[in-house]
Amino acid sequence: MNLTLHVWRQQNARTPGRFVTYEAHDISPDMSFLEMLDVVNERLIEGGEDPIAFDHDCREGICGTCGVVVNGRPHGPRERTTACQLHMRSFADGDSITIEPWRAKAFPVLKDLIVDRGALDRIIAAGGFISAPIGSAPDANAIPVRKVLAELSMDAAACIGCGACVAACPNASAMLFTAAKVSHLGLLPQGQPERFDRVRAMVAQMDAEAFGSCTNHEECEAACPKGITVETIGRMNADYVMASLTVGRRAARLGDSGGG
Amino acid sequence: MNLDPKVPSGPLAEKWSKTKFDYKLVNPSNKRKYSVIMVGSGLAGAGGAASLAELGYYVKCFCYQDSPRRAHSIAAQGGINAAKNYHNDGDSVWRLFYDTVKGGDFRAREANVYRLAEVSNSIIDQCAALGVPFAREYGGLLDNRSFGGAQVSRTFYARGQTGQQLLLGAYQALERQIGRGQVQMFTRHEMQELIVVDGRARGIVVRDMVTGAVETHLADAVCLATGGYGNVYFLSTYAKGCNGTAIWRAYKKGAGFANPCFTQIHPTCIPVTGEHQSKLTLMSESLRNDGRIWVPKKQGDTRAPGDVPEDERDYYLERKYPSYGNLAPRDISSRAAKQVCDEGRGVGATGLGVYLDFAESIGRLGEDTIREKYGNLFEMYERITAEDPYTVPMRIFPATHYTMGGLWVDYNLQSSIPGLFVLGEANFSDHGANRLGASALMQGLADGYFVIPYTMGDYLARTKQAPLAADHPDVRAAEAAVAGRTQRLLGIKGKRTVTSFHRALGRIMWEHCGMARNAADLKAGLAKIPPLREEFWRNVTVPGSGDEINQSLEMAGRVADFLELGELIIRDALERDESCGCHFREEHQTPDGEALRDDQRFTHVAVWEYQGDAATPVRHQEALTYENIQLATRSYK
Numbered sequence A: 001m002n003l004t005l006h007v008w009r010q011q012n013a014r015t016p017g018r019f020v021t022y023e024a025h026d027i028s029p030d031m032s033f034l035e036m037l038d039v040v041n042e043r044l045i046e047g048g049e050d051p052i053a054f055d056h057d058c059r060e061g062i063c064g065t066c067g068v069v070v071n072g073r074p075h076g077p078r079e080r081t082t083a084c085q086l087h088m089r090s091f092a093d094g095d096s097i098t099i100e101p102w103r104a105k106a107f108p109v110l111k112d113l114i115v116d117r118g119a120l121d122r123i124i125a126a127g128g129f130i131s132a133p134i135g136s137a138p139d140a141n142a143i144p145v146r147k148v149l150a151e152l153s154m155d156a157a158a159c160i161g162c163g164a165c166v167a168a169c170p171n172a173s174a175m176l177f178t179a180a181k182v183s184h185l186g187l188l189p190q191g192q193p194e195r196f197d198r199v200r201a202m203v204a205q206m207d208a209e210a211f212g213s214c215t216n217h218e219e220c221e222a223a224c225p226k227g228i229t230v231e232t233i234g235r236m237n238a239d240y241v242m243a244s245l246t247v248g249r250r251a252a253r254l255g256d257s258g259g260g
Numbered sequence B: 001m002n003l004d005p006k007v008p009s010g011p012l013a014e015k016w017s018k019t020k021f022d023y024k025l026v027n028p029s030n031k032r033k034y035s036v037i038m039v040g041s042g043l044a045g046a047g048g049a050a051s052l053a054e055l056g057y058y059v060k061c062f063c064y065q066d067s068p069r070r071a072h073s074i075a076a077q078g079g080i081n082a083a084k085n086y087h088n089d090g091d092s093v094w095r096l097f098y099d100t101v102k103g104g105d106f107r108a109r110e111a112n113v114y115r116l117a118e119v120s121n122s123i124i125d126q127c128a129a130l131g132v133p134f135a136r137e138y139g140g141l142l143d144n145r146s147f148g149g150a151q152v153s154r155t156f157y158a159r160g161q162t163g164q165q166l167l168l169g170a171y172q173a174l175e176r177q178i179g180r181g182q183v184q185m186f187t188r189h190e191m192q193e194l195i196v197v198d199g200r201a202r203g204i205v206v207r208d209m210v211t212g213a214v215e216t217h218l219a220d221a222v223c224l225a226t227g228g229y230g231n232v233y234f235l236s237t238y239a240k241g242c243n244g245t246a247i248w249r250a251y252k253k254g255a256g257f258a259n260p261c262f263t264q265i266h267p268t269c270i271p272v273t274g275e276h277q278s279k280l281t282l283m284s285e286s287l288r289n290d291g292r293i294w295v296p297k298k299q300g301d302t303r304a305p306g307d308v309p310e311d312e313r314d315y316y317l318e319r320k321y322p323s324y325g326n327l328a329p330r331d332i333s334s335r336a337a338k339q340v341c342d343e344g345r346g347v348g349a350t351g352l353g354v355y356l357d358f359a360e361s362i363g364r365l366g367e368d369t370i371r372e373k374y375g376n377l378f379e380m381y382e383r384i385t386a387e388d389p390y391t392v393p394m395r396i397f398p399a400t401h402y403t404m405g406g407l408w409v410d411y412n413l414q415s416s417i418p419g420l421f422v423l424g425e426a427n428f429s430d431h432g433a434n435r436l437g438a439s440a441l442m443q444g445l446a447d448g449y450f451v452i453p454y455t456m457g458d459y460l461a462r463t464k465q466a467p468l469a470a471d472h473p474d475v476r477a478a479e480a481a482v483a484g485r486t487q488r489l490l491g492i493k494g495k496r497t498v499t500s501f502h503r504a505l506g507r508i509m510w511e512h513c514g515m516a517r518n519a520a521d522l523k524a525g526l527a528k529i530p531p532l533r534e535e536f537w538r539n540v541t542v543p544g545s546g547d548e549i550n551q552s553l554e555m556a557g558r559v560a561d562f563l564e565l566g567e568l569i570i571r572d573a574l575e576r577d578e579s580c581g582c583h584f585r586e587e588h589q590t591p592d593g594e595a596l597r598d599d600q601r602f603t604h605v606a607v608w609e610y611q612g613d614a615a616t617p618v619r620h621q622e623a624l625t626y627e628n629i630q631l632a633t634r635s636y637k
């Protein structure tokens, strides 16, 4: 099949970008979306031009490295599918496809379709962990976990940190990302001791980054390639309220180390 | 080359505890004066960086992705082994040790493997404590599944995303230390040179992949946890960025490279669809718990799978290996698949495929149970092939998946360069000539969480080193080498793309040094690589500049190294004139086509020493001695 691509090209963070149009000929429906870009890039390189820069690594939908906005939708038209798992059979011969990077103040564009998502790591560093120094653990079966809680925790832990939720949100909020981690750890018995400190520290970091606030559009849930639901946001909000109620000023000061 | 494995004396089961006691310790208040470089943030790297930082060392950690959480460990699906014996089915440290040595076809070092089995249980405890949401039974206790090469159920898992969950556990522990300032993280930085001064590893030179800046980082010791080099085959189950550059640079600085030809071909991957193919996707071995592998009995049978009656199907693994059946080890299952395809009984458009069929287990357990166990894998399969594996059997074919070879290390995980430690898939240590499923995650975390914290302390406590000046001639030379290579690659301005060279190399490797090898093919392959490499350095085209994000330049550097490493792999395969594990030499097989080892001549590790670009490397040997188990012919019948 033959396609027309409108691709965001931007030299670096300091230079303004623009759309450039490319024709993509002889594309097989069995190609993944990124393989289609590979083909376009090979032809650009052969013609002596700079290829389109895009982030990718595993190409199996698990590392969270890839991520572009395809015709206005993060990761493209197919539900619960990352760009690397999207296949060209989802498009028709003659289609025009617009390809852009994640658009969010907290994710500056580095080049073409590549953005800087370091803010997500900083949210985790602020409190998205259980402090269990290596070597200190009791026998794994010493703490039974209700199956349903383990499953719910796993649902939230499936987040790949790609940032599609931020890209989809009209406010560029990182609520779904943060809530997924709060849920993953907060649902488990091992996560209880730090549960309230964790949510406070992570939300504080989220606010300190350039993310917007959540106004319940739920676009994040629709865009999430791993099916993380806004239920996690409900859980996080509840924990946050509990944290403010149960943690007095002195305790908050003690907990301010972020559990570190 | 000093290849003393430093295996401690004493009974096998006491070696590790005794050694831990013998290690010198660094006083707690002195630990912060030491700095350690960790290249890699996978299970081995993130685990190691976090544990060293917890002890109080100052750690600098590097990865080429934009976040440490994206290391390729994230893609592991099926599970992680441990000798917990939670199911009372006869497992033990000894059995895990034995299965691993036997699975590796008796080409691994006994003492290392025993230690691995010994710490396996602590790994599961640690991961659970860090919040890894392992699969549970209704009583709340941990669930297990079975993996190839074992007759006990010892594999712990988190749906089909075990690697992801284990890595997130290690990543979160690492981020906690980053938050405390104990680890400094460098993402999008690629190591391109090792700095060796007075015979000791003292630092690395990296390229900042965003600005192109060439940076030097010095430390008291360097660890490489940079993963496997299977992308030398171009098509593989690895992530696109996985590379051999870090270990190859170390090899060229004097580190021995052990058993490079031990490359694992995984039996169950989604088959190739066309020339555009950029990578292959694994379908986890865990599927073989409930899926049955078959091909039609007739050659060239083009009927739809559902139209082939039961008695016209050949469940060839169950037929040939009745006691292990579909759970025969990987090397054996891959070769069996190749064999039936060579006989013209392969399925799918290319004839390079076999069925993995779930109809029977769906009938027995119900679709919901299968969905709960493997839902995400089935979904992944459907995304790629547009076929529904709940109703049509999967089509699978072997693909390059893992490298047992890697930099040579002693019992302390130290390479032949003092101060250079190698962890995880990047070293050669524990899997011999074939790795069993669910044992790589175990080894990565064993190295990172439970071995390096001890061995590093001993090295630092015993080594007095003066601070190194940033303008030391060896440092300057390493920096100049990195800058010079970049300029050279950019300056060629030839006509052929990097990817086209990589594909060509991959084809040579797959055809000449794949699932079945022989001297004539290996020699022919060996002759094909130098001309390709010569053309690369004359005719490759790398657009753009060196002071910006330049993905063609990144790939060019990696492919340049693969073009050298590929040659060493074939050379090693040629020299190892026996069949063992993954390394099947057609000249050496039993009448029924099984691998035939030559214990007399090859019960050793082959360790290659670099002699300069123009010279042939030298092959050394580390003899393997088995004091505790008897070498036997592997049988899974």
Ligand SMILES: Cc1cc2nc3c(=O)[nH]c(=O)nc-3n(C[C@H](O)[C@H](O)[C@H](O)COP(=O)(O)OP(=O)(O)OC[C@H]3O[C@@H](n4cnc5c(N)ncnc54)[C@H](O)[C@@H]3O)c2cc1C
Pocket (backbone or CB within 6 Å): B039, B040, B041, B042, B043, B044, B045, B062, B063, B064, B065, B068, B070, B071, B072, B073, B074, B075, B076, B077, B078, B079, B080, B162, B163, B189, B190, B191, B192, B225, B226, B227, B228, B237, B238, B239, B242, B243, B245, B246, B282, B284, B401, B402, B423, B424, B425, B426, B437, B438, B439, B440, B441, B442, B444
């Ligand atoms: C699809 C798939 C499924 C698997 N499933 C299983 C399974 O179920 N069970 C099991 O036990 N094993 C499995 N394995 C194998 C296992 O995942 C790997 O062997 C293991 O995760 C390797 O971990 P590692 O820490 O050694 O390296 P990796 O996780 O590969 O990490 C390498 C790190 O090094 C960094 N790096 C590499 N080169 C450089 C450089 N030049 N400069 C700077 N940084 C660099 C990378 O950025 C990364 O952080 C699977 C493998 C694959 C491919």
Ligand code: FES
Pocket (backbone or CB within 6 Å): A055, A056, A057, A058, A059, A060, A061, A062, A063, A064, A065, A066, A067, A082, A083, A084, A085
């Ligand atoms: S490349 Fe890893 S999720 Fe797409």
